[in-house]
């Protein structure tokens with residue numbers, strides 16, 4: 292996602308339920324050890340939770356994993372689906388936590404994404420029920436339904452298991468907001484890299500990339516941007532062809548693509564893939580644009596799986612429903628209406644081109660969705676509280692190198708501890724995903740993090756909080772009504 296996912300994109304990992312704010316990824320996750328369950332189940336969901344007159348329903352996809360469940364009173368972990376299709380329950384660190392706590396794990400696909408679209412055609416008019424507010428209500432309704440169906444299966448009535456919600460990135464924000472808005476429905480929440488603060492002018496994103504890169508790599512990346520900007524007017528076609536990006540006719544889209552390509556290296560815990568070849572090329576006096584094109588082609592497009600087409604507005608305008616291709620349009624709609632997170636160039640010391648500004652983003656919103664579509668970030672922050680969220684029993688975690696952490700809650704407050712996972716390749720969701728964060732590492736193994744101890748220490752703190760809050764919930768009689 293050009294953004295939150297670096298991109299506004301949304302489909303970072305198709306079939307992994309969570310784009311991690313970076314759509315634009317084609318890759319399908321294949322190995323079955325990457326999933327705890329892929330068996331599809333369906334729930335009849337209410338289309339509009341806020342209308343007393345509209346009683347339409349749609350089918351929402353979900354998954355359950357009961358192998359570790361301590362029958363009958365183990366906890367239920369609700370892993371929230373984010374801005375992409377959800378092909379199953381990812382086998383990240385949640386799998387380890389399920390075993391530790393004897394928990395059942397359930398995952399609900401986010402409305403509109405994947406197979407959970409209420410409409411065949413994704414026109415702007417049909418997207419009007421796509422919002423975080425509706426999504427939270429979906430989770431609440433689903434939570435009630437699932438508890439009841441579990442009770443039915445176990446032949447009992449009026450029993451409540453202790454629930455705990457989890458999410459990464461946008462789904463991390465939903466996880467915190469779910470506890471905020473429905474505190475009676477969950478004992479607590481983990482918001483991993485949870486972007487709870489909507490920001491129109493998200494300059495800190497680029498600034499963090501500079502910080503994560505370090506002075507030497509940052510200077511090289513800035514030089515690449517300058518060289519590209521100089522050559523674009525006279526030599527644009529040839530330049531774009533070198534990056535395999537001749538489809539990007541609009542220069543702003545091309546510059547955005549180049550900026551995202553660098554950002555993902557830090558966001559997803561693979562900084563050396565970018566900085567090592569770039570600083571080497573600089574030392575050897577080689578052509579930096581050529582070195583960057585090689586990185587973009589081999590890493591960003593090749594192994595990371597970015598889809599260049601997703602940077603064109605024609606692509607984002609497509610209203611035909613497609614499991615794997617609609618995610619970018621859907622996430623951009625959420626960006627253009629609720630949360631923005633426009634990853635614009637800061638006024639000084641920017642890595643990305645200064646052409647990537649607020650105007651660029653607002654034009655995109657207007658061109659893709661029509662006149663009047665505008666992100667109401669102040670209203671979003673008023674509704675949820677932003678970093679002043681008045682929640683309780685929420686753990687916030689962030690990765691030290693992740694540019695998204697500036698949209699999260701980085702300072703602890705009573706009932707809401709915030710932990711930072713600090714290491715050279717700790718990025719978006721590294722507490723649950725290990726390192727790097729982009730291709731799924733089974734069980735979120737932290738072995739390849741530059742400091743596994745740093746990750747393990749935060750995990751230990753997380754476990755202590757979950758344990759405490761689940762037992763308090765239990766003691767309060769919730770699970771034995």
Ligand SMILES: *[C@@H]1O[C@H](CO)[C@@H](O)[C@H](O)[C@H]1NC(C)=O
Nearest residue numbers: 332333334335336348349350
């Ligand atoms: C969901 O709705 C459909 C169509 O109305 C119905 O056939 C089906 O039985 C419902 N499923 C559940 C689980 O209620």
Ligand SMILES: *[C@@H]1O[C@H](CO)[C@@H](O)[C@H](O)[C@H]1NC(C)=O
Nearest residue numbers: 492493494635637638639649
């Ligand atoms: C965006 O933020 C930057 C840095 O905080 C500031 O210099 C700039 O004026 C802001 N732009 C707008 C349009 O608010």
Ligand SMILES: *[C@@H]1O[C@H](CO)[C@@H](O)[C@H](O)[C@H]1NC(C)=O
Nearest residue numbers: 494498501637638639640641
């Ligand atoms: C850029 O601007 C920020 C905020 O105004 C300032 O703190 C910083 O020193 C400036 N950096 C450079 C390199 O000029």
Ligand SMILES: *[C@@H]1O[C@H](CO)[C@@H](O)[C@H](O)[C@H]1NC(C)=O
Nearest residue numbers: 726727732733736737738739
């Ligand atoms: C760690 O990196 C090595 C070398 O790249 C790789 O073979 C191994 O599978 C990785 N381990 C994990 C847990 O990701």
Ligand SMILES: CC(=O)N[C@H]1CO[C@H](CO)[C@@H](O)[C@@H]1O
Nearest residue numbers: 689701702703708709710711
């Ligand atoms: C919990 C924690 O360590 N938070 C830190 C995250 O990063 C910001 C900015 O660097 C610090 O101010 C916080 O203390």
